[in-house]
Amino acid sequence: MERIMVVGVSAGVGKSTFARRLGDTLNIEVHHLDTYYWRPGWVEAPLEDFISAQKEILRHDKWIMEGNYSNSIKLRSELADTIIYLELPLRVCLYRVIKRWLSYLGKTRPDMGKGCNEKLDWQFVKFIMTTYFSRRKEMKMRFADLQKSDPEKVIVILKSKKEIEGYVLNVKG
Template sequence: MRRILIAGSPGAGKSTLAREVARRLDLPLIHLDRHYWRAGWVPSDDASWRATVADLAARPAWVMDGNYGGTLDLRLPHADLLVFCDLPRQLCLFRVLRRRWAYRAAGRADLPPGCPERVDLQFLRYVWRYPRQSRPRLLRGVRTWAPELPVVRLRTRAEVRCWLAALSHP
């Protein structure tokens, strides 16, 4: 496994898991949020964003975390494994709110400089609707662009811990 894509709801633990997987497997870590956002939460334009993702996905090895459903067609065909953090929405909402409090005075490593942690009603709605709207899009993307791609679907914190333990001891 040289290219591992980690996706899931905000607050599901994608960035934390990606950091740990990259460390354990000694692979480069790519946080898509660091590449998409500019200071002040200014998004990349569509054309340059797709070009950036195509370049990142073409690299020989990585652990990449992030959703960005509009670029699944660029990322999934390059991946050797998809790790889908599919934890309960209530847990994800709790973690998003806890993260906002924890990073109220400092930036997060998975975000670019000038993008302080924030939570608004639109973001909370996105987290709440993720299982109904974004989960099907991700799974449809796998069937469409990478039907042979192995998928590890982690639904509980215990499953995350067990999968990480197995990763360390094949």
């Protein structure tokens, strides 16, 4: 387990925190994709720049990349030896997004692009609520296809806070 991809069903599922803890345990550098995607003031980076940044990371022997970004998930999943997927209930994800917003009000999270102060708007909440169930279904199909095409790839699916915590505590560095 040296090239690890951490994805999740939704914002607020705990991808960044999980990846950070896993990186500390395994002594592997964590790359939060939000830091490459978002430029100051919540401006999206050009897709070529975003992909290029990921390709640079993929050249390393060891890495943890955290974030969904379906426009580049294939690139990362092909080179990852381990994919860890987090899935918690929608209500938990929404609660955590609101809690995160209150905790970082007026500040930029460490896993976010510089100059992107924490924000929460109806559009983002609506996005979470309208994509949660379809994303859950899509991820299940994506992992089945990946497992079929590459049976050696390790895919870990964690569906509760207890499973997530247990995984981090039991992984060996």
